[in-house]
Amino acid sequence: MLCACSGEQFKFEEAPQSPESLATRDFSASGLSSRTGDWESKFDETQVEDVESTLKETLSLNYEEARALLGRLEYQRGNFDAALKVFEGIDIRDLAPRMIRAIAERTKQRKPRSKGDNVLPNVMSMHSVSLLLEAILLKSKSLEELGGYTEAAKECRIIVDIVESALPKGMPEGIGEDCKLQEMFHKALGLLPNLWIKAGFLDEAVTAYRWALVKPWNLEPWRLACVQKDLATTLLYGGVEVNLPSQLQVNGLTTPMSGTEEAILLLLILSGKMALEEIDWDPEIMDHLTYSLSITGMFESLANNVEKVLPGVYDRAERWYFLALCYSAAGQNEVALNLLRKACASSEAKHRPYFPSFLFAAKLCSLYPNHAHEGIKFSQEAIDLAKHQNEHFLGQGQKFLGTCYGAAARISVLDSERIIFQRESLKFLNAAVALNGNNDPEVIFSLGLENAIQRNLNAAYDNLIMYSDMMAGSSIRGWQLLPLIVSAQQRFKDAETIVDFALDEAGSVDQLQLLRLKAILQITQKQPKQAIEIYRILLAVIESQKEHWLQAKAFWHEALTQQKLEMEVWQDLATIYADLSSFLDAKACVDKAQLIEFFSPRSWHLTGLLLESRTLHKEALVSFLVSLSIEPDYPPGIISAAKLLLKFGMQSLPIARSFLMNALRLDPTNHDAWFNLGRVSKMEGSLQQAADFFQAASELKLSAPVQKFE
Amino acid sequence: MSADPQTPPPATATATATSTATATASPAKLQTAIDSLSSIVPALSTLTPSNLLTNPDLYSNISALLRQPNSGAGDNNLCRWLYDTFQSGVADLQLLVLRFLPVIAGVYLSRVADRKPQAGFEAVLLALYAHETTSRAGQPVSITIPDLTQPSVYHEATGKSPSKSTGAAESDLAVVSHALEPHGTVRSTRRARIVGVALELYYTKIAHMPISSKIDFCEFCKVWAGQEGEMYEKFEEDEEENEEGGVGSAMEVKVRKKVEGRVPLCWELLQPVMRILAHCLLGPNNNKEVVLFEKANEACRSLFARSMHDVNPKAILPMRSLMRLSKTLMPNSKHLDPTELPYSDVISL
Secondary structure (H helix, E strand, C coil), rough: HHHCCCCHHHHHCCCCCCCCCHHHHHCCCCCCCCCCCCCCCHHHEEEEEEEHHHHHCCCCCHHHHHHHHHHHHHHCCCCCCCHHHHCCCCCCCCHHHHHHHHHHHHHHHHHCCCCCCCCCCCCCCHHHHHHHHHHHHHHHHHHHHCCHHHHHHHHHHHHHHHHHCCCCCCCCCCCCCCCCCHHHHHHHHHHHHHHHHHCCCCCHHHHHHHHHHHCCCCCCCCHHHHHHHHHHHHHHCCCCCCCCHHHCCCCCEECCHHHHHHHHHHHHHHHHHHHHHCCCCCCHHHHHHHHHHCCCHHHHHHHHHHCCCCCCCCCHHHHHHHHHHHHHHCCCHHHHHHHHHHHCHHHHHCCCCCCHHHHHHHHHHHHHHHEEEEEEHHHHHHHHHHCCCCHHHHHHHHHHHHHHHHHHHHCCCHHHHHHHHHHHHHHHHHHHHHCCCCCHHHHHHHHHHHHCCCCCCCHHHHHHHHHHHHCCCCHHHHHHHHHHHHHHCCCCCHHHHHHHHHHCHHHHHHHHHHHHHHHHHHEEEEEEHHHHHHHHHHHHHHHHHHHHHHHHHHHHHHHHHHHHHHHHHHHHHHHHHHHHHCHHHHHHHHHHHHHHHHCCCHHHHHHHHHHHHHCHHHHHHHHHHHHEEEEEECCHHHHHHHHHHHHHCCHHHHEEEEEEHHHHHCCCCCCHHHHHHHHHHHCCHHHHHHHHHHHHHHHHHHHCCCCCCC | CCCCHHHCCCCCCHHHHHHHHHHHHHHHHHHHHHHHHHCHHHHHHCCCCCCCCCCCHHHHHHHHHHCCCCCCCCCCCCHHHHHHHHHCCCHHHCCCCCCCCHHHHHHHHHHHCCCCHHHHHHHHHHHHHHHHHHHCCCCCEEEECCCCCCCCCCCCCCCCCCCCCCCCHCCCCEEECCCCCCCCCCHHHHHHHHHHHHHHHHHHHHCCCCCCHHHHHHHHHHHHHHHCCHHHHHCCCCCCCCCCHHHHCCCCCCCCCCCCCCCCCCHHHHHHHHHHHHHHHCCCCCCCCCCHHHHHHHHHHHHHHHHHHHCHHHHHHHHHHHHHHHHCCCCCCCCCCCCCCCCCCCCCC
């Protein structure tokens, strides 16, 4: 059997007779202690001889132990085949019960008497057990070296099984001091999952990792952390789901329901340990955590964990940028912007400017009109930096700059300033389109929107058609803006057709917004009955979906959008009924809207209109003023108040004029405001001026969309 | 629960076990699939039920056909075969169809902007989507954010008293994939979602997917990103050097040409894409698959470049981490095996 593989395969230069000849010798399996005499002469290898003699002098060496030692020698020399042959002579299945008993007995004894090892008769010594465990471990490693991963893993599991059966409650304290049992066991714990992975059995590997983690095996903190990290990464990237076995699903403990959840739990534990400095900082753990929390959309948790990272790990600018990414992804753009302000501020002036921070800040500002001026600064800096290092991003910088200029024009008080901003906006957006337009549909959309707002309707229409083509109709924003532009061209039928197309291409949530747009188009075309019918359907759908959105906190964003839409529908209906002079119905609709949101300027505005129609002027004015106290920059409220003031006679004209001028500052294209301003001028007797205002009003009305562009 | 800690782990090699089980259960369906396939692809006439899943020519033949112009048309026989085969309900055959998802999704999305009819591809994608819709039964895929103040099998409770043990359960729920609404046709605004869900299905079966399929996936990632990742090749290494390189190349790029195949990458599509990519990049055993690792690495760079270009924080965060992690796996960075025994000539007893 074993003799088959002898000398010539494993020749050693220094030793003609290779030591594995020991393995090939036929020992009687029962031989307990050393049988000297006849095999001593066989060894001329000095090292082995030395060992042998030492052993013989000090201890009695039994058959298995001898093989264990010899095998280790072979292993250390790199003769894995030979080592394997030697180790195979140890019948571990036969020995296992004795080893288990030995470990159990001797660890029990350990506590009262520290040196009780030799007292127990017929029980293996701990040294012997350790030696044998090491033999199995080396056997496993030899198999690994030879490519037999599955076999190796099975061998390795024997160690784990033996120790686990002997010590079902985990490793007792202090066992590692005077024997190698714990060391061997720990090595086996670490090796086993790796072997299973190499063998291709990920589920076994995961089970092995869990074994190592769920009991107190006295692993050193770094080793424990390593196992935790390895399990987490195997679960995250392995692509297999290994359910937690039922014995690990203990009541009262957090039980992860999926591999990803388990991985996140482990990574959170690890990051907690790093925060407490129980283990060294490991950037990989942070990267795994970032990845896992990101793909599950838990950016807020991620932000919390980044906040906990100890100072000194990241430099300030990097940390701010990292946090800003987290908060922005979690939807807290204002927080993100605050962090980026710091990262881009003068305190960092000495350092090399971190380009992504500037670009990111520019993007965030471009989303909010009130940050337009700040956004212009960030975008300009981003463009400057891009020219020096990241030419690639130039187009992006220009896009944000153009968008911010557009927003700045909208909040601008001075007419002259507004015109400059509008021109700049188009200039930069066009430049961005020229640079990136072929590949970046978003920049074309931005240009289209700006063109629409500036009432360059034909250009806007072309932009939007191009955008829709590039997106192949997949953008709901495109589907919403295009019919508005067409409606501004006063092509209501076409707009309706586009909305119908869009309804076919949209998912159920987006369809609701489109339905409302369709109803509004009907109102504009003086078809209130059709409009009311559409609103009826819309309300029914909202009602049927309400329960679904309200069931979990995760949907709060959707639930809020639905609620807002429902309110707007009631307000729209109120307008229709008011136009039809059906005031009671209108009042009922406003009441419905106010049940959803009491402090809505539009609802108060509508209440005012209804009161006005009943010639309750004072009460109406109060309602308008309430709507303005909720939202001072609400043009319809301002205009209605001004209109009402006109009814009060000449002495109110200056107030009405100032109201209307204010409305025009907020919304320069509001034809209603221009028209009423004309009336004021007419009443004041400046007919030429009045004619100009009326003309502006009529021209603007002919290019007005049915809903504001945004 | 006090269960026996000695319980042996569940049987290994589940893949092979199930495959033999189903193969014996529905040999008729397998044979039909093979017969109709060999009539479409004559080169594959040597197929038998036993080598259907292992035939080396199968993948290359079919994926080459899928890449042909007009391959996705409604009357395309191969698409019909893929559809029928998936609908047969045999687990093995479904896995077989799923292998081709990267190519189908890749070719399909890249061609969408050309407005060619692709009803064939859409039918297959919708079949996968419908399969997921049924198996999820209207429930969203969600996970609970672990609460470290509660003890788990891996740790003891930290610090704070466990005040709310039942009420907190719902509030810490994160929705990974929303509930699916049934779709009979591909509505263009839901296209990304449908492909995304099909990719989610692919991800759940990724352990059974052959390497060539994953490599194709990585290549299409690059196409979809439409962004060169070269500038990030030395990611976070020599930034100074990068700067100079940037100035040099600044002169060349003025107006970028249209990149074919670049697609809008919304979160619904990007999320499963990133999960699959992460598996290709960092999954176990990837050190054996050098080609896959290289391709995944390139795809990762491209997608990172794209996310930086879009200034999309949700994509920047995971992609940046993947870039860093992949760097530690580069062939030149050596890993020490902590389980390795120290070498010594001294025998200690």
